Amino acid sequence: MTRLDAARLSTVPAGEVDSAVEKPLALSIRGLSKVFPGTQALRDVDLDVRYGEVHALCGGNGCGKSTLIKMLSGSGPADRGTVTINGKQLDAANIDAQTSYDLGFRVVHQDPPLYPDLSVAENIALAARYPRTRLGRIAWAGVRQRAEELIERYGIQASPGTLVRDLPVSVRTQVAIAAALQDVDSGRCVVALDEPTAALPAAEVQVLLGAMRQLAALGHAIIFVSHRLDEVLAVTDRVTVMRDGRVFKDHRTEKLTEAELIESIVGRTAEELRPQRSAAPLGEEVLSVSGLAAGPVREATFEIRAGEVVGVAGLLGSGRSELLSAICGGLRKERGEVRVKGQPVDFDRIDQAIRTGVVMIPEDRPRAGAFLDMTVDQNMDVSVLDRYWRGLGFARKRMRVDAAKLRAQFGVKAPSGSVPMRTLSGGNQQKAILARWLRRDEASVLLLDEPTQGVDVGARSDIYALVRKATAAGAAAVVVTSDLEELAQFVDRALVLRNGRIVASVPREELTAHRLNELVHMKSGGKND
């Protein structure tokens, strides 16, 4: 296990938690159902979650995990069912946000609603109640002190006065978690974390999972939603797998292997999902980067050939995302040269890059990529509108047929292509954005930043297969991912970035997650420098 070290997560590791004796129930759900227009998101869900345990909710994109948590937190009425939280039974159709909070249910959603123009301390204070002076004024010293304590407890790399908009995605997520958990030290709570680790680098994942086990050891019940199965196996006591809005299976983690969990989620074996690498010889040089300096990136030099998929491994702050941005004009370069198929290019804007066949899929897709009020099909069509223009209007029927095929190919789960993007689950939005760019078969360079973040284990291997299809047709791809296991399995070669510099190029024969992990963490002066 490379990303995680279960033994380091806690004094009370998963699986050793009093497995002989059933702990008392913190949350009990019976017959929970919810229909959205065109979709039955939850069907008669029964679920028991116990105090002192971390309980994973797993399942494919769109199977209902987030909806289940939203119904419990009172962010939307369920159609029917009963929910017992901390001993109090409620009709699921009547749960409102205040009742849920008062009963001790806490939640951190996938895309936490923080205020970007307020400081970390203010966001934390807003999430609960501002401490007051005896005169009823806000006690700013108290606000700051509380933030300092939480920052220390959760190892957050920010100070109380930092504006949230100046924080990287990972640190924002940590602030949201700290804000949700700020008053759970006392009393028994049910804390639901909806993919809290999806955007976190490995070191912070360890910290957060460790904090989850600590919370369980204090007696709270933790619901953990994640597509990262190594995390699920390392930190949880039980796993409930959902399929199509139903509970498919309950597992005890101590008796579960990764292969069994994959099969339970996807219905295919782990072997069937293993990404295939190409054995075809590489073609012409497609992308050449020499002496590139931009933002934190220093003197980056490398070439990629047609048919090749090159990975970039590096810690957060190593310059991995900036390297991709600098190639496609998202970040102004200070020095150096980029060539596409031998021609020097110097993009000021991303749309110029797209016209030259260089496509970038950014990491923070909900903000940078998805048009939430447009339909799913419109989101996928924006990259190829010129293809359908017939002089007097668009060839709409053709567009609809092609978009439907694309949805099927990328496994985008939606009742139709004409529903708004915001009604799709997080992972299905990701797949639609990937479909938007990967459908451009004229793309010669694909720059993919965390392409599988938030995507379920089955779809992950499908996405790799689609990238391979593009490279087999003559494109070259650069993939940044913090999942080193995935990188080692999928790419042909990996560049390792440290402090903005490429410090190693690891060929396919030597690619293992362990080796990459060593290289990304090596101190300056190591033998690969």
Ligand SMILES: Nc1ncnc2c1ncn2[C@@H]1O[C@H](COP(=O)(O)OP(=O)(O)OP(=O)(O)O)[C@@H](O)[C@H]1O
């Ligand atoms: N407000 C809404 N309107 C219409 N449909 C919705 C709405 N919210 C969710 N859905 C649908 O309900 C189903 C379940 O979505 P949900 O977000 O719960 O999935 P999920 O298991 O959390 O997926 P992911 O792993 O991708 O986050 C999906 O088909 C989704 O499109």
